[in-house]
Amino acid sequence: MSALPLFRAERLTKRFGGFVALDSVDFQVGAGERVGLIGPNGSGKTTFVGCASGSLRNHGGAVWFKDRRIDRLLPNERVRAGLVRSFQLPRPFRGLTVAENLRVPLFFAGGRGREETTIDEALELVGLTARREAMPQDLTQVDLRKLDLARATVARPQLLFVDEAMAGLSHSEVDEILALLMRMNEGGVAIVMIEHIMRAVTAFSQRLVVLVAGRKIADGVPDDVLANLEVQRAYLGE
Amino acid sequence: MISFLRFLGLVVLAAAALFAAMRAVGNDYVFYAGYTVLEYVVLACAWNILGGYVGYVNFGVAAFLALGAYTGVALGKIAPLPLPVLMLAGGVVAGLVGLGTGYLTLRLRGIFFAIATLALAVVLQTVITNWDFVGGSAGVYAIRPKHIPVFGSYIEYMVFLMLALAVIVVAVSRAIETSGLGLGFVAIREDEVAAEATGVPTLRLKLIATTLSGAFMGMAGAPLPYYVTFLEPSSAFNLSYAVNSIAMPLIGGTTGWFGPVLGALLLGTAQQVVTVTISSEVNLLIVGLLLIGFVVLAPQGLIGLLGLAGRRRAS
Numbered sequence: 001m002s003a004l005p006l007f008r009a010e011r012l013t014k015r016f017g018g019f020v021a022l023d024s025v026d027f028q029v030g031a032g033e034r035v036g037l038i039g040p041n042g043s044g045k046t047t048f049v050g051c052a053s054g055s056l057r058n059h060g061g062a063v064w065f066k067d068r069r070i071d072r073l074l075p076n077e078r079v080r081a082g083l084v085r086s087f088q089l090p091r092p093f094r095g096l097t098v099a100e101n102l103r104v105p106l107f108f109a110g111g112r113g114r115e116e117t118t119i120d121e122a123l124e125l126v127g128l129t130a131r132r133e134a135m136p137q138d139l140t141q142v143d144l145r146k147l148d149l150a151r152a153t154v155a156r157p158q159l160l161f162v163d164e165a166m167a168g169l170s171h172s173e174v175d176e177i178l179a180l181l182m183r184m185n186e187g188g189v190a191i192v193m194i195e196h197i198m199r200a201v202t203a204f205s206q207r208l209v210v211l212v213a214g215r216k217i218a219d220g221v222p223d224d225v226l227a228n229l230e231v232q233r234a235y236l237g238e
Numbered sequence: 239m240i241s242f243l244r245f246l247g248l249v250v251l252a253a254a255a256l257f258a259a260m261r262a263v264g265n266d267y268v269f270y271a272g273y274t275v276l277e278y279v280v281l282a283c284a285w286n287i288l289g290g291y292v293g294y295v296n297f298g299v300a301a302f303l304a305l306g307a308y309t310g311v312a313l314g315k316i317a318p319l320p321l322p323v324l325m326l327a328g329g330v331v332a333g334l335v336g337l338g339t340g341y342l343t344l345r346l347r348g349i350f351f352a353i354a355t356l357a358l359a360v361v362l363q364t365v366i367t368n369w370d371f372v373g374g375s376a377g378v379y380a381i382r383p384k385h386i387p388v389f390g391s392y393i394e395y396m397v398f399l400m401l402a403l404a405v406i407v408v409a410v411s412r413a414i415e416t417s418g419l420g421l422g423f424v425a426i427r428e429d430e431v432a433a434e435a436t437g438v439p440t441l442r443l444k445l446i447a448t449t450l451s452g453a454f455m456g457m458a459g460a461p462l463p464y465y466v467t468f469l470e471p472s473s474a475f476n477l478s479y480a481v482n483s484i485a486m487p488l489i490g491g492t493t494g495w496f497g498p499v500l501g502a503l504l505l506g507t508a509q510q511v512v513t514v515t516i517s518s519e520v521n522l523l524i525v526g527l528l529l530i531g532f533v534v535l536a537p538q539g540l541i542g543l544l545g546l547a548g549r550r551r552a553s
Contacts, residue, residue: 053435054434055431055434055435074434074439074440074441075434075435076434076436076437076438076439076440077439079434079435079436079437080437084435085435086435087431087432087435091429091431091432091435092429092432093424093425093428093429093432093433094428094429095424095427095428095493096424096425096428100421103421104421104422104425104433104436104437104438105436105437107418107421107422108418108422108436108437108438108439109436109437110437151436155436155437
């Protein structure tokens with residue numbers, strides 16, 4: 001390994017009581033990389049995001065971000081460091097307008113002295129400019145996903161975990177979000193996409209990582225990974 | 239900044255007008271009743287900083303109030319200090335206890351946090367009841383100084399101080415609402431997990447809220463021994479303090495400073511009137527009925543009913 005990876009989980013382990021949700025998972029993400037994280041339901045994908053972003057505490061192993069060990073940092077400290085997540089179900093601040101939702105990370109996440117224009121740029125990026133003063137309850141599902149991503153953008157991530165941002169969306173809406181994530185990636189943000197929609201994952205990812213029952217069973221170029229017999233067994237059965 | 243100073247000026251003016259009006263009536267009873275109402279303005283606003291802005295329900299209002307009161311009693315036993323100093327001391331002690339309570343309990347959410355604060359009140363009451371230095375279960379007399387310069391009577395002086403404290407609490411509440419701190423509070427109230435994921439330092443913000451809220455309650459409690467002149471634990475820790483301090487913001491509206499002020503002025507005054515004209519027992523019944531009515535019919539409080547709720551000012 002020549003350069004230090006942006007993100008590195010080493011032998012990451014998480015248990016819920018006697019249930020091992022993550023079992024010594026090694027996972028790396030390079031700067032600006034697009035990684036797809038897939039696996040059947042209950043395989044530990046969201047748990048992994050939780051441990052990486054700090055909403056869950058790992059029981060074993062370590063998480064590194066750039067040159068810093070972060071697995072004992074609070075979630076908000078990890079956000080400040082540049083590691084941001086979005087949620088499986090959109091979680092807007094429902095009492096605040098779209099623009100005010102973005103003011104939260106503007107104030108708390110991205111460093112001082114940034115202007116209101118950051119909010120406008122983020123709204124422009126996701127295409128919500130016209131909904132600036134709308135309340136979250138008046139937004140459609142796909143707009144709520146966009147709001148989540150805009151909020152993440154304002155936090156100025158270097159690495160973004162996108163947890164099933166496309167679940168339940170129509171074909172064209174999936175394409176919209178996909179294009180949006182590509183734009184964010186072109187801006188230099190490394191993205192880990194957790195997704196069940198294979199069409200989207202394969203179109204997006206430069207690399208695929210597969211979790212099954214808390215263990216990583218494959219990690220590599222999408223075509224190779226999808227051709228892997230163990231992966232096919234996990235998805236399709238014997 | 240300029241709009242804040244203008245706001246502060248208006249609040250001071252309103253307070254001054256209120257004080258002048260009470261003097262004009264020329265009856266000490268107005269001050270006795272007014273003191274209680276103002277005390278509730280402070281308690282309701284203080285409760286609202288944690289309960290309304292951040293969304294953490296504190297049932298231990300009486301504990302913080304009594305901490306202020308008994309800090310005053312303990313200090314008064316050591317040296318005769320002026321009331322403003324006792325209020326500051328009560329604020330510091332209650333603020334520190336607020337900080338500690340926050341640190342120990344803020345991992346608890348929702349109803350569990352509320353129960354923990356109720357437990358705090360029970361524990362503190364037990365401690366005070368068994369602490370003879372401050373009177374223990376037998377209670378303690380607080381002798382008011384005979385002469386007080388400038389003011390006509392001691393109760394007038396106490397009302398003045400409570401009014402000043404109310405101005406400070408309202409100003410601080412408004413400052414919070416229009417600042418980034420308030421934005422962080424709202425984010426925590428709406429969705430704490432999302433707030434963390436958006437960079438909001440939730441633990442630090444919640445500790446600021448518990449400390450501020452506790453400190454103001456303690457400051458409001460410091461003059462209590464001199465108001466009742468005989469203080470004993472069961473009255474200092476009376477649950478009605480918590481019930482009222484929660485009911486007032488809920489009835490007025492919890493999203494801004496005006497809600498608790500309005501709730502405290504209306505409900506507090508109504509209680510004083512009912513106490514005199516009907517009975518002191520009926521006033522709690524009224525609180526209960528109003529509380530149920532508002533929670534069911536107008537969860538946004540009077541502010542919501544009047545269409546004043548608005549959204550957070552975009553500063």
